[in-house]
Amino acid sequence: MTGLQDRAAELRRLHESPEILQVVNVWDVASTRVIADLPETRALATASHSIAASYGYEDGEHIPLDLMIQAVGRIAAATDLPVSADLERGYGDPGATIRRAIGVGIVGANLEDQRRPFDQAVAAVRAAIAGAQAEGVAFVLNARTDVFLGDDPRPDDEKARDAIERGRAFLDEGATCVFVPGKLDERTVEQLVGGLGPQKLSVIGAPGSLAPARLQELGVARMSYGPWTQRVALTALQDAASALYAGGALPSGTRALN
Secondary structure (H helix, E strand, C coil): CHHHHHHHHHHHHHHHHCCCECCCCCCCCCHHHHHHHCCCCEEEECCCCHHHCCCCCCCCCCHHHHHHHHHHHHHHHCCCCCCCECCCCCCCCCHHHHHHHHHHHCCEEEECCCCCCCHHHHHHHHHHHHHHHHCCCCCCEEEEECCCCCCCCCCCCHHHHHHHHHHHHHHHCCCCECCCCCCCCCCHHHHHHHHCCCCCCEEEEECCCCCCHHHHCCCCCCEECCCCCHCCCCCHHHHHHHHHHHHCEEEEEEECCC
16 A cells, blocks of 8 residues: 555554554564564554654644654654654634645545634544545544543543534544544543544544453544654663663563664
């Protein structure tokens, strides 16, 4: 699978399939190749937090857009699989940012609302979809709402209603699915799927999250892992270094993967 349109169509099909799409987030060419080589991998997603950290930047659009586009482009060029990029809020111009991402081989993206006012959040999704349409690509937009993040004191039921209202508006503008990060319990996932529809909800996996098999039964389209995959890798690196400093040896079974 090498054509941009083919990769975009395959990514959309994977989101619409009843089988949950698990995307293990990557942050550079080495991590991309390691994950892409696994036979279970069907698509890849970048993590903005992880890419920013690898260049010494804080998350939240502190990394320059040119550098982010270069990074996701190198990832897309390292695999024939579809790649979705985490493009945060769109760097001030979601439409133009999506067009630049498509130009380096990206066929899907996350776009955050960061709990902006409703009309602004919807307008950003509209601009992103318009940018993709201008490039003639059936782009897969994973429109994210952050209502379950931060210090919002509202009950979960109220936050779920807010996420559904925003999500429906995002879907009406052409988003493929709605990303609701946060540690969601089963009841909340059921509410969100009920309000958005089957294969329209995207969630994040973190320690203690519902298992992918159960999320699939509930009608979730996609599960990604954000910065957690880089944290796993760095935890293993730090633990190995501690063992070496203590007089130990490299872990047995260590493989040459790049």
